[in-house]
Structures are given as C-alpha cells and as structure tokens.
Amino acid sequence: MVALGGGTGLSTLLRGLKEFVTRRRDDSGNVRQPISDLTAIVTVTDDGGSSGRLRRENRILPPGDIRNCMVALSQDEALLGRLFQYRFHAGNGLVGHNFGNLFLAALTHVTGDFAEAVRVSSKVLAIRGRIFPSTLSNVSLVATLRNGRKVNGETRISASKNPIKKLTLLPRTVRPLPKAIQAIEEANLILLGPGSLYTSILPNLLIPEIANAIASQRRRESISRI
Numbered sequence: 001m002v003a004l005g006g007g008t009g010l011s012t013l014l015r016g017l018k019e020f021v022t023r024r025r026d027d028s029g030n031v032r033q034p035i036s037d038l039t040a041i042v043t044v045t046d047d048g049g050s051s052g053r054l055r056r057e058n059r060i061l062p063p064g065d066i067r068n069c070m071v072a073l074s075q076d077e078a079l080l081g082r083l084f085q086y087r088f089h090a091g092n093g094l095v096g097h098n099f100g101n102l103f104l105a106a107l108t109h110v111t112g113d114f115a116e117a118v119r120v121s122s123k124v125l126a127i128r129g130r131i132f133p134s135t136l137s138n139v140s141l142v143a144t145l146r147n148g149r150k151v152n153g154e155t156r157i158s159a160s161k162n163p164i165k166k167l168t169l170l171p172r173t174v175r176p177l178p179k180a181i182q183a184i185e186e187a188n189l190i191l192l193g194p195g196s197l198y199t200s201i202l203p204n205l206l207i208p209e210i211a212n213a214i215a216s217q218r219r220r221e222s223i224s225r226i
Helices: 007-020 049-058 064-073 077-085 099-111 114-125 154-159 178-186 197-205 208-215
Strands: 002-005 039-042 130-133 140-145 150-152 164-170 190-192 223-225
Touching (some): 002 007, 002 197, 007 039, 039 064, 064 130, 077 099, 154 197, 164 197, 197 208
Parallel strands (some): 002 039, 002 190, 039 130
Antiparallel strands (some): 140 150, 140 164
C-alpha cells in the first residue's frame, strides 16, 4: 500500500493504517497481516514555520511533514513520538523549532543525504512502514491565480483567497526518488489524500514520473481517493 500526500492529512491516515501492518490472529487462530508493506510518499514544498526556517538557513528539505509521518507510524508514540514533536518555547534561535526537525536536519548533515536521514530516523522510532520524500530537489510551489498574478511558496498560496488557475514546481525539472517510484509500481493499493488539494496532494503529482507511475496503475483499479 502506498499513500501520497502531506500536511496533517497524511499523518492522520498513517496513524490509522499502521494498526493493520501488525500481524494478528483472527478468531480461528490464523495469523493475518492485512497490510504487508506500507509506504508514505511525502511532498516537500513546505516553506513555513520551523521547516521553512531550517530549509532557508541549512539548505535542506523541509522536515516537518515527514516528521509527522514518522511519529504517526512509530510504535512508541507515547515517549519518542512526544520527543520528536516537542517544540522549543525558549532559547535564542530555538524558539518555534521541533526537536524532530532539528534531529532530521542534524542527521542530514552527518549522513550527507536527506533520504538517508529519514531512513535512520525511522529506525530510531521503529516505524511500521517506509517513508520517502517525493524528491530530493529543493522545490518551491508556484500558483498562477485566475487574475493572472503569480504567488510563490506554499505558505503564501495557502493564504491567498483568489482561485488558483495553474500550479507548477520551481524548478520545473524535478527528479523523483527512485524508491518512491518503485513503491508505486509495486503497490496493490494507492491512496491520494486526505489533505489540501493544492499544497498536499498535487505537488507530488507535478513530478511527471510519479504521475505517470500512478497513471500506469489505473488499469489495475488500485487507486483510491480519500
């Protein structure tokens, strides 16, 4: 199963799905595991809050949505989940940052690779599934409004009250994470959403290889919209 999205919608969905990843016995004593493999593909266009600051100051991908997904899939949300979600309320430069965001930022610099930092962090949290950013490129979201004005950045797009005519990524040429494409190609079920159409769902689909991989699965009738 593959779930694509971002924001709080995807993490909320994953929190429910992870309960079906664990093996369990039915009334007849047979072992069942409804979901044998669960993969989340997360948009990386967030430019607000702690994620936006780390993105601008450390030149890394925004970690916030991925952090939320890791916590949602973790086996111990009570302690490690609370630690990764902890937000600093004091300290010069620390106010507003989540510990999990800082952890991912530090691991990115240590490993030299954001995807590897996500993988290692996922092991720390012992998550039930896999999490991939949709791309490792530092992309921004650009919306062309119905009145012709262009708005740059996910935060500004979300705040705009004018209807959106067109949505693009900057830069336009973006390569997906190969493992994300592989997960889509091997999926029996693909979930899109829930979440904001313009800032959580469509950004993943603006990467041509991801959209094409999903489109090729339509003949298997494996796509579900939530």
